[in-house]
Amino acid sequence: MTTLLYDGSFDGLFTAIFEVFEYRYKDVEIVSRERFYQENIFAEIHEVVTQTDKSERVLKKLEQHLGKQGIHKLLKVFLSEDPELEKVILSAVKQSVKNPEENILENYADVDIMKISKICKSVDRESHRMTAFVRFEKMQDGIFFSKIDPDFNILPLIRKHFSDRYQDQKWMIYDLRRNYGILYDLETSDFFYPEEKLDIKNYQEKFHDEEKNYQTLWQRYFTKTNIVERKNLKLHVQHVPKRYWKYLTEKL
Numbered sequence: 001m002t003t004l005l006y007d008g009s010f011d012g013l014f015t016a017i018f019e020v021f022e023y024r025y026k027d028v029e030i031v032s033r034e035r036f037y038q039e040n041i042f043a044e045i046h047e048v049v050t051q052t053d054k055s056e057r058v059l060k061k062l063e064q065h066l067g068k069q070g071i072h073k074l075l076k077v078f079l080s081e082d083p084e085l086e087k088v089i090l091s092a093v094k095q096s097v098k099n100p101e102e103n104i105l106e107n108y109a110d111v112d113i114m115k116i117s118k119i120c121k122s123v124d125r126e127s128h129r130m131t132a133f134v135r136f137e138k139m140q141d142g143i144f145f146s147k148i149d150p151d152f153n154i155l156p157l158i159r160k161h162f163s164d165r166y167q168d169q170k171w172m173i174y175d176l177r178r179n180y181g182i183l184y185d186l187e188t189s190d191f192f193y194p195e196e197k198l199d200i201k202n203y204q205e206k207f208h209d210e211e212k213n214y215q216t217l218w219q220r221y222f223t224k225t226n227i228v229e230r231k232n233l234k235l236h237v238q239h240v241p242k243r244y245w246k247y248l249t250e251k252l
Helices: 010-022 052-080 085-098 111-133 155-165 209-225 233-239 242-247
Strands: 002-006 028-032 044-047 144-148 171-175 180-184 189-192
Touching: 002 010, 010 028, 010 052, 010 085, 028 085, 052 085, 052 111, 052 155, 085 111, 111 155, 111 242, 144 242, 155 171, 155 180, 155 189
Parallel strands: 002 028, 002 044, 144 171
Antiparallel strands: 171 180, 180 189
16 A cells, blocks of 8 residues: 655645556555554655646646536535545546546436535535525724634635625625635735634624614614514525524524
C-alpha cells in the first residue's frame, strides 16, 4: 500500500491523482495531511507537492470526457468533506481514463459513482437552502454581514449567486465552522482567511441603528400575522428545518 499525502486543496488532490498515474501506483490511497493517521507501519508514504500544471492536465483531460458539468460534480464531492472523497474521486478518474468515450458519472450501477451522485444531491440541497435562508445584518460600518454554519463547505458554490444578486451593497458572508468567508466591496468578491477565528459573540453590539429598527419591525410583523389556530409545526419544520432557524430574524 502506498499512501499519497496532499495539502488538502483541490489542486493538491488532482496533483496526487496525476502522480498515481505518473508513478503507476496500483495499491494506493490519497489522504489529506490533516486527516492522516498511519495505521499500517509498512505502508510507503509519498509526499505530494501541489503543482497546478499537473492538476490542470488531469482536469482538462477529464473535461474532454465528462464536460464542465462533470468537473463541477467532482468539485462538489471535494467540498462535501466526505471521509471517502479522495477514494471516490480517484475511482471516477480511473474509470474515465479507462472508458474515455463514456460519461462514467452516469454509471449508477457502480458503487463509487452512486455515492458521488448522492453526495452531489446533498451538497446541492445545502447550497440551495443557504441562498434561501442567509440573512444579512447591517453593521455600523455599512457592511451587510451574515454568519453561516453549513454541513458542507458550500461558500465557493454560492459566491456567484450573491455576487450577482447584491451588487449595490458591500457584504460579507462568514463560515463559522471553517473560519473563512467572502467579502464583496462593490467591485469584486474575494475569499478571506483570518489568522484567528472571528469573535462574533457580541457582534449585535455593532449593529447599525437601522438594523435594530428593521429587526424589531420584522419580529412584530411576524408575530402579528401569525395565526395561532392554523399553526402547523410539522409542515413548518418540513419547509424550514430547525437547524436553519438560527439564521432567521423572526426566530431570534
